[in-house]
Amino acid sequence: MVMNMAKYSIGVDFGTQSGRAVLVEIGTGREVATAVKAYTHGVMDAYLPDGVTRLADDWALQHPGDYLEVLHETIPQLLQAAGVEPADVIGIGIDFTACTMLPIAADGTPLCMRAEFASHPHSYVKLWKHHAAQDEANRLNDTATSRGETFLARYGGKISSEWMLPKLWQILNEAPEIYDAADVMVEAADWVVMQLTGKLVRNSCTAGYKAIWHKRDGYPSQDFFRALDPRLENVIDDKLRGEIRPIGTRAGELTEVAANLIGLRPGTPVAVANVDAHVSMPAVGITEPGKLLMIMGTSTCHVLLGTEERMVPGMCGVVEDGIIPGYMGYEAGQSCVGDHFEWFIEQCVPVNYVEEANRQGVGIHQLLTQKAKALRPGESGLLALDWWNGNRSTLVDADLTGMLLGATLATKPEEIYRALIEATAFGTRMIVETFREYGVPVDEVYACGGIAEKNDLMMQIYADVLNMPIRIGASSQTPALGSAMFGAVAAGKTNGGYDSIQDAAREMGGVKPDAYLPQEDAVKVYDVLYAEYARLYDYFGRGENNVMKTLKQLKSATTKDGVPVC
Numbered sequence: 001m002v003m004n005m006a007k008y009s010i011g012v013d014f015g016t017q018s019g020r021a022v023l024v025e026i027g028t029g030r031e032v033a034t035a036v037k038a039y040t041h042g043v044m045d046a047y048l049p050d051g052v053t054r055l056a057d058d059w060a061l062q063h064p065g066d067y068l069e070v071l072h073e074t075i076p077q078l079l080q081a082a083g084v085e086p087a088d089v090i091g092i093g094i095d096f097t098a099c100t101m102l103p104i105a106a107d108g109t110p111l112c113m114r115a116e117f118a119s120h121p122h123s124y125v126k127l128w129k130h131h132a133a134q135d136e137a138n139r140l141n142d143t144a145t146s147r148g149e150t151f152l153a154r155y156g157g158k159i160s161s162e163w164m165l166p167k168l169w170q171i172l173n174e175a176p177e178i179y180d181a182a183d184v185m186v187e188a189a190d191w192v193v194m195q196l197t198g199k200l201v202r203n204s205c206t207a208g209y210k211a212i213w214h215k216r217d218g219y220p221s222q223d224f225f226r227a228l229d230p231r232l233e234n235v236i237d238d239k240l241r242g243e244i245r246p247i248g249t250r251a252g253e254l255t256e257v258a259a260n261l262i263g264l265r266p267g268t269p270v271a272v273a274n275v276d277a278h279v280s281m282p283a284v285g286i287t288e289p290g291k292l293l294m295i296m297g298t299s300t301c302h303v304l305l306g307t308e309e310r311m312v313p314g315m316c317g318v319v320e321d322g323i324i325p326g327y328m329g330y331e332a333g334q335s336c337v338g339d340h341f342e343w344f345i346e347q348c349v350p351v352n353y354v355e356e357a358n359r360q361g362v363g364i365h366q367l368l369t370q371k372a373k374a375l376r377p378g379e380s381g382l383l384a385l386d387w388w389n390g391n392r393s394t395l396v397d398a399d400l401t402g403m404l405l406g407a408t409l410a411t412k413p414e415e416i417y418r419a420l421i422e423a424t425a426f427g428t429r430m431i432v433e434t435f436r437e438y439g440v441p442v443d444e445v446y447a448c449g450g451i452a453e454k455n456d457l458m459m460q461i462y463a464d465v466l467n468m469p470i471r472i473g474a475s476s477q478t479p480a481l482g483s484a485m486f487g488a489v490a491a492g493k494t495n496g497g498y499d500s501i502q503d504a505a506r507e508m509g510g511v512k513p514d515a516y517l518p519q520e521d522a523v524k525v526y527d528v529l530y531a532e533y534a535r536l537y538d539y540f541g542r543g544e545n546n547v548m549k550t551l552k553q554l555k556s557a558t559t560k561d562g563v564p565v566c
């Protein structure tokens with residue numbers, strides 16, 4: 001009888017709309033089985049699950065029960081589909097969107113799961129794209145600037161409203177009863193690991209990028225927090241306490257209860273959690289500086305390694321060991337990429353396009369992409385700013401909004417679709433040029449994530465706009481593969497895994513054989529369009545014309561929770 005000696009690791013990627021799990025063979029990186037579970041509650045941006053509690057503009061919540069469903073459903077499916085025994089799974093790792101945070105009770109129960117708080121919006125998970133803490137972010141940035149806090153420079157000069165402290169402070173300001181009832185506030189990533197291991201272990205990646213924690217300096221001082229709000233003086237001990245462990249280490253082992261629920265063996269090593277973007281880098285095989293990776297889905301994150309700590313304006317952050325141990329990890333991003341196109345297909349596509357897509361048996365994205373491909377760069381006469389969900393880098397301003405220029409009575413949906421794609425590519429070029437200008441080399445570009453897989457036109461446009469080849473990650477589930485690799489590192493070499501993420505990346509990460517190459521004619525036209533984009537970017541984004549903010553203020557003055565005020 002031939003014995004199957006293969007060993008496996010499981011990675012689970014908790015995205016914006018779904019959780020994706022993969023079972024990966026150690027050594028080869030072969031993805032033996034994949035399972036996807038859409039979140040039952042999706043993204044809650046209008047109502048709570050009770051169906052009556054209305055959410056204000058800029059809110060985006062999730063239900064933590066959905067994360068448990070992902071684990072309970074996908075992991076047994078993987079084992080069954082692959083015919084793999086639990087004993088052959090040597091480790092498990094997870095990654096998450098971030099900062100996606102929630103208040104929990106001392107026993108780990110999310111406050112939204114307690115009956116008395118079920119209709120309280122602040123008791124739920126605040127998703128990364130919850131942008132309603134912009135006031136708190138502005139006040140935090142003003143206070144930090146006036147006090148000359150050195151941490152600001154490591155975050156490109158501004159702390160984003162998407163991150164932990166503005167969100168936590170919003171809870172304190174608007175729902176002190178929830179703030180008080182919370183034992184601690186945690187990243188959803190760490191909460192899921194806590195469900196698996198029974199222990200709260202905070203990961204250094206989210207602490208570093210999203211909660212202003214520094215490997216040597218720790219969190220900002222008590223003085224700073226007192227200056228922000230006297231009630232926050234002890235916020236770290238009160239609400240953010242807990243051991244912070246470096247990525248690439250073990251958080252603990254599966255408890256008996258968790259193991260029974262997901263069908264694995266108790267004691268299986270569980271990796272310290274990670275962020276969906278950052279975990280993708282080794283999965284594409286990148287472990288050295290100069291190689292920018294774009295993780296393209298609902299949003300795009302740009303991650304890059306460097307050897308020195310450079311202060312780059314408008315970056316999300318530079319964190320030592322934040323992505324790959326031994327390097328400075330840089331992150332930048334665009335908060336609206338796939339969401340941009342989703343808005344368009346949901347709100348702006350005429351019925352005859354829907355009928356045509358149905359006749360062809362394709363989706364709207366495919367139909368629009370097909371039609372947009374027939375256009376040459378510049379042919380639409382359109383130019384857009386990609387700020388439909390604010391600007392994450394390089395302006396770090398959630399109050400900026402979208403803009404389309406050049407539309408006429410002849411403008412067609414595919415022209416707008418293409419202009420929106422181009423706008424996101426220009427936004428990426430702005431990020432790349434800013435990195436270079438401030439001394440962080442970008443020599444090669446890579447992409448992964450849902451969009452890198454699904455939209456070849458988009459990837460060609462990015463290659464043309466950046467005038468650089470773009471290589472695509474080999475896996476269709478790159479973050480989940482990265483998590484599985486960290487699971488194998490948590491197990492360690494003596495248990496059949498790896499001793500470092502670099503070793504795992506060498507054997508299990510990689511790219512597809514073909515790259516998207518820039519086309520000379522397109523590059524020339526996009527250089528012209530990009531110059532115009534950059535002028536509009538400064539004009540609308542750096543205070544010369546604050547019309548976007550005026551419009552937003554007028555809107556909120558005439559509506560309450562999205563409802564017109566008579």
Ligand SMILES: Nc1ncnc2c1ncn2[C@@H]1O[C@H](COP(=O)(O)OP(=O)(O)O)[C@@H](O)[C@H]1O
Pocket residue numbers: 015016017018296297298299337338339340341342365366369449450451454455
């Ligand atoms: N063919 C396509 N072209 C462009 N965008 C797409 C296409 N198909 C899906 N999208 C967008 O991709 C996003 C989902 O990306 P994905 O990477 O699958 O998930 P997540 O953001 O949850 O990680 C959605 O916003 C959706 O509108």
Ligand SMILES: O=C(CO)[C@H](O)[C@H](O)COP(=O)(O)O
Pocket residue numbers: 015016017096097098099128275276277295296297298299300301331333449
């Ligand atoms: O900010 C992040 C990482 O730092 C978020 O996790 C990310 O932008 C959301 O990811 P996705 O668009 O793939 O769901």
